[in-house]
Amino acid sequence: MDETFKELFAVIEDRKEELPADSYTASLFTHEKGQNAVLEKLGEESTELILAAKDDNQQEIICEAADIVYHLLVLLSMKDISLEQLEKELQSRR
Numbered sequence: 129m130d131e132t133f134k135e136l137f138a139v140i141e142d143r144k145e146e147l148p149a150d151s152y153t154a155s156l157f158t159h160e161k162g163q164n165a166v167l168e169k170l171g172e173e174s175t176e177l178i179l180a181a182k183d184d185n186q187q188e189i190i191c192e193a194a195d196i197v198y199h200l201l202v203l204l205s206m207k208d209i210s211l212e213q214l215e216k217e218l219q220s221r222r
């Protein structure tokens with residue numbers, strides 16, 4: 129799992145750098161709404177996650193959780209926050 133997060137974050141960082149035209153991730157970095165594009169997505173996906181949980185729909189919960197993790201990593205990258213910084217914060221709470 130650790131590797132999956134690192135690999136996904138590395139792809140997101142690459143997309144931020146290279147901005148390929150066919151990349152959804154790149155489109156979030158160049159969106160006319162600015163950071164609001166990813167913030168709105170996080171809001172929408174959070175609502176969808178809540179609804180999936182209320183419905184006790186395990187598969188839907190997994191999908192929405194994955195959407196949130198992906199968009200969260202995009203937001204961290206947008207704000208120049210590293211995975212190590214997130215890890216450090218989580219470890220400080222142990």
Ligand SMILES: N=c1c2ncn([C@@H]3O[C@H](COP(=O)(O)OP(=O)(O)OP(=O)(O)O)[C@@H](O)[C@H]3O)c2ncn1[C@@H]1O[C@H](COP(=O)(O)O)[C@@H](O)[C@H]1O
Nearest residue numbers: 136139140143150151152153154155169172194195198199
């Ligand atoms: N993990 C993800 C990921 N999760 C969700 N999404 C996208 O997030 C978008 C929003 O999800 P929604 O549920 O709102 O779907 P939608 O109805 O199509 O939304 P709209 O875009 O139309 O508003 C969808 O277009 C999904 O494809 C993702 N897009 C990319 N990744 C990862 O990022 C990598 C790079 O992707 P590209 O940037 O597209 O090359 C991929 O290999 C994946 O590993």
